[in-house]
Amino acid sequence: MKANQWMGKQKVKVAEVPDPRILNSRDAIIKITSTAICGSDLHLYNGYIPTLRKGDIIGHEFMGEVVEVGKGVGNLRVGDRVVVPFPISCGACDACEREQYSLCENSNPNAGMAEKLMGYSPAGLFGYSHMLGGYPGGQAEYARVPFADVGPVKIEDDLTDEQVLFLSDIFPTGFMGAEMCDIKPGQIVAVWGAGPVGQFAIASAYLLGASKVIAIDRFPYRLRMAREKAGAETIDYSRHDVGEALREMTAGRGPDAVIDAVGMEAHHSSPAIDAYDKAKQAGKLETDRAHALRQAIMNVRNGGIVSVIGVYGGWIDKFPMGTVVNRGLTIRSGQCHVQRYTKPLLERIRKREIDPSFVISHRLRLKDAPKAFETFLNKQDECTKVVLTP
Amino acid sequence: MNRAVTISAGAAAGVATTVWAVRRRAARRAPLHVRAAITVNKPVGQVYSFWRDLELLPLFMNHLESVRTTGDRTSHWVAKAPAGRAVEWDARIVDDRPDELIAWRSVEGGDVPNDGTVRFAPAPGGRGTEVRVELRYDLPGGKAAALVAKLFGESPDQQVRDDLRRFKQVLETGEVVRSEGSPEGTRAFRQFAQRPAQPVEVGAR
Ligand SMILES: NC(=O)c1ccc[n+]([C@@H]2O[C@H](COP(=O)([O-])OP(=O)(O)OC[C@H]3O[C@@H](n4cnc5c(N)ncnc54)[C@H](O)[C@@H]3O)[C@@H](O)[C@H]2O)c1
Numbered sequence: 001m002k003a004n005q006w007m008g009k010q011k012v013k014v015a016e017v018p019d020p021r022i023l024n025s026r027d028a029i030i031k032i033t034s035t036a037i038c039g040s041d042l043h044l045y046n047g048y049i050p051t052l053r054k055g056d057i058i059g060h061e062f063m064g065e066v067v068e069v070g071k072g073v074g075n076l077r078v079g080d081r082v083v084v085p086f087p088i089s090c091g092a093c094d095a096c097e098r099e100q101y102s103l104c105e106n107s108n109p110n111a112g113m114a115e116k117l118m119g120y121s122p123a124g125l126f127g128y129s130h131m132l133g134g135y136p137g138g139q140a141e142y143a144r145v146p147f148a149d150v151g152p153v154k155i156e157d158d159l160t161d162e163q164v165l166f167l168s169d170i171f172p173t174g175f176m177g178a179e180m181c182d183i184k185p186g187q188i189v190a191v192w193g194a195g196p197v198g199q200f201a202i203a204s205a206y207l208l209g210a211s212k213v214i215a216i217d218r219f220p221y222r223l224r225m226a227r228e229k230a231g232a233e234t235i236d237y238s239r240h241d242v243g244e245a246l247r248e249m250t251a252g253r254g255p256d257a258v259i260d261a262v263g264m265e266a267h268h269s270s271p272a273i274d275a276y277d278k279a280k281q282a283g284k285l286e287t288d289r290a291h292a293l294r295q296a297i298m299n300v301r302n303g304g305i306v307s308v309i310g311v312y313g314g315w316i317d318k319f320p321m322g323t324v325v326n327r328g329l330t331i332r333s334g335q336c337h338v339q340r341y342t343k344p345l346l347e348r349i350r351k352r353e354i355d356p357s358f359v360i361s362h363r364l365r366l367k368d369a370p371k372a373f374e375t376f377l378n379k380q381d382e383c384t385k386v387v388l389t390p
Numbered sequence: 391m392n393r394a395v396t397i398s399a400g401a402a403a404g405v406a407t408t409v410w411a412v413r414r415r416a417a418r419r420a421p422l423h424v425r426a427a428i429t430v431n432k433p434v435g436q437v438y439s440f441w442r443d444l445e446l447l448p449l450f451m452n453h454l455e456s457v458r459t460t461g462d463r464t465s466h467w468v469a470k471a472p473a474g475r476a477v478e479w480d481a482r483i484v485d486d487r488p489d490e491l492i493a494w495r496s497v498e499g500g501d502v503p504n505d506g507t508v509r510f511a512p513a514p515g516g517r518g519t520e521v522r523v524e525l526r527y528d529l530p531g532g533k534a535a536a537l538v539a540k541l542f543g544e545s546p547d548q549q550v551r552d553d554l555r556r557f558k559q560v561l562e563t564g565e566v567v568r569s570e571g572s573p574e575g576t577r578a579f580r581q582f583a584q585r586p587a588q589p590v591e592v593g594a595r
């Protein structure tokens with residue numbers, strides 16, 4: 001089959017690899033019909049996630065048709081149409097029982113590697129480095145899906161791939177980002193990053209009752225999408241002082257909760273600070289650039305909640321711990337526990353409360369993955385979200 | 391005798407766990423003491439019984455070829471060894487308290503005197519069973535001890551922890567979990583020699 005492989009910093013290649021086969025009895029093999037590129041793939045693409053290796057198949061947002069099931073999979077049949085959550089979760093460990101699926105205790109065969117870097121090991125993820133399992137991803141024609149009796153969600157109605165594909169990651173991720181904010185009536189939420197994850201965080205904050213959501217980014221077309229499709233008010237951080245603007249928009253209180261939907265490769269509008277962090281990151285003195293997170297922390301209201309769904313891979317510095325403690329902030333975070341959200345969010349899609357396809361800007365073929373990564377990385381051609389079809 | 395070294399030391403579950411797990415090089419052979427613990431999301435009775443059925447141990451102990459029960463408290467063990475060689479021994483359980491503890495000790499006069507204990511206790515908050523393994527090895531001179539020492543990996547604690555992880559996987563999910571990077575499942579050597587995250591061809595390693 002053909003698959004998109006990471007070949008080194010900012011280099012991917014679509015090439016022939018063996019077809020996947022069943023390795024565990026609870027596996028299924030999926031023939032992929034749609035697969036997307038995530039902002040997290042950009043962190044991998046740029047070489048910021050430790051233990052990714054040359055030749056690894058990446059991609060973790062995919063759906064398709066079941067073509068083979070292991071003997072331990074009772075709930076799926078050949079021909080079923082499924083969306084696959086990106087965390088690999090056994091459904092039986094304590095974490096899975098508590099619906100903390102991205103913390104599954106059994107799905108990472110390389111847990112020892114993760115422990116060295118992170119203390120304890122989280123779940124294995126598709127196409128997301130070896131310390132997170134060494135599982136091939138879904139930017140391919142086929143994929144092996146472990147614990148296929150737990151993760152995949154069957155799509156039985158006539159919803160299109162584009163309407164349901166993002167149940168694999170970014171819609172649940174944005175939703176969890178908003179849910180972690182504990183939104184109460186009348187509250188205001190500010191979201192850093194108007195990428196696809198940010199768009200879903202905005203939309204979800206409204207679904208969960210926020211009275212106002214403010215989106216912060218520098219790309220006019222993404223801010224426009226946040227206003228027109230997700231209903232946000234917006235701040236262009238390259239033109240306005242974010243702190244001042246938020247103070248003004250919240251009458252001096254600060255947003256009740258803030259969401260970091262940017263992650264480890266944040267850009268800074270001050271060239272000096274941007275250069276400082278980039279240099280430290282390049283020299284491996286810090287692995288992540290955390291401008292958006294720092295700004296979010298500084299600007300949430302006293303006693304507010306900081307919800308971090310942007311991905312960080314290692315360490316950051318100049319972390320404003322003083323403001324966290326003295327202003328009584330709560331920080332919440334996580335890789336999304338996707339399986340917790342797939343069914344309720346599918347229900348919302350069915351009821352037309354939301355059509356997640358609004359974020360798609362580019363529809364390309366799998367073979368165009370190298371070009372697609374470049375376009376998405378550089379936010380060219382008003383690129384927000386790329387969907388690839390094999 | 392140069393293809394199979396018979397170690398007439400008694401041993402039970404944990405010996406096997408640590409055949410790969412003694413760090414010291416043959417020359418030094420200081421006594422080794424390893425501990426590891428894990429919580430398994432199953433009732434204590436089930437966890438104890440699974441471990442007590444020694445013949446199931448090779449399911450999660452990588453280096454084991456087989457375990458054969460020879461009596462109520464005795465068993466015969468065959469471990470895998472480099473270059474196709476085998477290390478074999480007889481094991482004797484010296485303490486066995488259902489749902490609580492299994493302890494073993496090597497028989498007097500063995501080449502690799504060792505003892506070990508695995509303890510079981512209900513985890514607080516209804517989170518299943520706490521499993522704690524503790525192993526002690528003497529590695530005096532002698533051919534078998536030298537070979538055993540050689541078999542033992544670089545980081546014994548990690549090895550035992552990996553064995554326990556597989557134990558947990560088998561109990562909680564039914565089998566050892568495999569990825570394409572680590573197709574054998576959790577194994578210490580794979581942490582340094584990952585396959586690419588690409589499908590595994592039939593017969594590939
Ligand atoms: N937690 C999870 O489970 C999960 C799941 C999916 C994605 N993610 C993460 O979410 C993040 C966003 O993903 P995406 O697909 O939307 O990526 P994206 O690259 O499309 O969007 C990131 C956006 O952040 C903006 N940005 C950069 N620096 C900024 C700053 N200082 N202030 C405000 N905005 C800034 C960029 O302009 C861009 O629009 C990534 O870190 C990704 O890894 C997390």
Ligand SMILES: [Zn+2]
Nearest residue numbers: 038039040169
């Ligand atoms: Zn993602």
Ligand SMILES: [Zn+2]
Nearest residue numbers: 090093096104
């Ligand atoms: Zn689990």
